[in-house]
Amino acid sequence: MHDGPGVRTVVFFKGCPLKCLWCHNPETQKTNRQIMFIEKKCIKCGACVNICPNKAQTINPRNISRDLCISCAKCVEICQNEALSISGKEVSIEDIINDIKKDIPFYLNNGGVTISGGEPTLQKDALIEILKEAKQLGISTCIETCGVFNESLVDELLPLVDTYLIDVKDTDEDRLYKNTGASLSHLLKILHLLDDKKAKITLRCILIPEINLNEKHLIKLTKIYKSLNNVECIELLPYHPYGLSKSEQLGLKDSSIAYTKPEREEVLDFANKLKNNNVKVKCFGSEI
Ligand code: SF4
Numbered sequence: 115m116h117d118g119p120g121v122r123t124v125v126f127f128k129g130c131p132l133k134c135l136w137c138h139n140p141e142t143q144k145t146n147r148q149i150m151f152i153e154k155k156c157i158k159c160g161a162c163v164n165i166c167p168n169k170a171q172t173i174n175p176r177n178i179s180r181d182l183c184i185s186c187a188k189c190v191e192i193c194q195n196e197a198l199s200i201s202g203k204e205v206s207i208e209d210i211i212n213d214i215k216k217d218i219p220f221y222l223n224n225g226g227v228t229i230s231g232g233e234p235t236l237q238k239d240a241l242i243e244i245l246k247e248a249k250q251l252g253i254s255t256c257i258e259t260c261g262v263f264n265e266s267l268v269d270e271l272l273p274l275v276d277t278y279l280i281d282v283k284d285t286d287e288d289r290l291y292k293n294t295g296a297s298l299s300h301l302l303k304i305l306h307l308l309d310d311k312k313a314k315i316t317l318r319c320i321l322i323p324e325i326n327l328n329e330k331h332l333i334k335l336t337k338i339y340k341s342l343n344n345v346e347c348i349e350l351l352p353y354h355p356y357g358l359s360k361s362e363q364l365g366l367k368d369s370s371i372a373y374t375k376p377e378r379e380e381v382l383d384f385a386n387k388l389k390n391n392n393v394k395v396k397c398f399g400s401e402i
């Protein structure tokens with residue numbers, strides 16, 4: 115309901131070129147399957163240690179060596195307490211399309227399929243193939259992207275994508291690069307290439323009090339919005355520390371930071387100021 119128009123099926127691709135310190139889906143950063151561990155559910159029975167073919171787990175101290183783990187999932191199957199799980203699986207395009215087809219009766223209000231991630235363009239061939247199949251089936255298509263992809267891909271995507279949800283995570287070049295690894299100038303180049311070809315774009319903007327919930331960001335966002343002709347709206351996404359526990363389960367605790375969750379009033383105030391600048395704004399699921 116929140117990833118493009120109408121009711122949609124969302125396919126999450128694993129793998130992302132960025133490493134945002136506030137990442138909401140850290141389990142999609144790496145392309146490979148990953149083991150996740152919830153320490154409070156573990157009763158230290160040792161079953162996972164005994165079955166692991168690569169000696170990746172120890173009980174004393176309780177540890178999983180991510181370098182040794184080959185993600186075979188044997189420990190997941192044997193754990194009676196659901197302390198272990200696997201994130202990600204290899205799926206054929208055919209299976210994905212079959213799943214999408216099953217949802218066709220539910221695609222109300224211009225709904226369809228959204229390819230998200232991670233960064234969907236990282237698995238470019240699979241992305242193109244799914245989009246082509248969806249188009250042939252007459253299903254509306256949408257991609258959710260951080261805009262970090264080669265500009266040569268733009269022409270390939272244009273006939274296949276109906277709606278683009280593009281992240282503008284920050285408008286300060288240095289700060290964006292430091293916190294995510296993304297280049298603002300490259301993102302702007304991609305945005306303008308798509309906009310020049312009349313692509314339908316929504317800009318998705320996370321708001322984090324310690325980073326960008328300020329006047330300077332508001333002015334720069336307004337400027338970006340006004341420099342483009344085909345942006346439907348700016349959608350504000352208040353930061354939520356949802357990704358932190360997942361980072362911990364993946365053994366990636368140090369790659370995320372616990373920021374402050376903005377107050378609803380702060381977000382609405384930011385939204386109203388954008389609106390006063392004649393920017394079309396959406397937040398908390400509806401237009402302001
Ligand atoms: S099998 Fe499960 S409960 Fe037993 S030690 Fe391993 S993770 Fe903990």
Ligand code: SF4
Pocket residue numbers: 149165166167168169170171178182183184185186187188189190
């Ligand atoms: S997924 Fe396989 S290799 Fe990794 S810890 Fe579990 S049993 Fe060992």
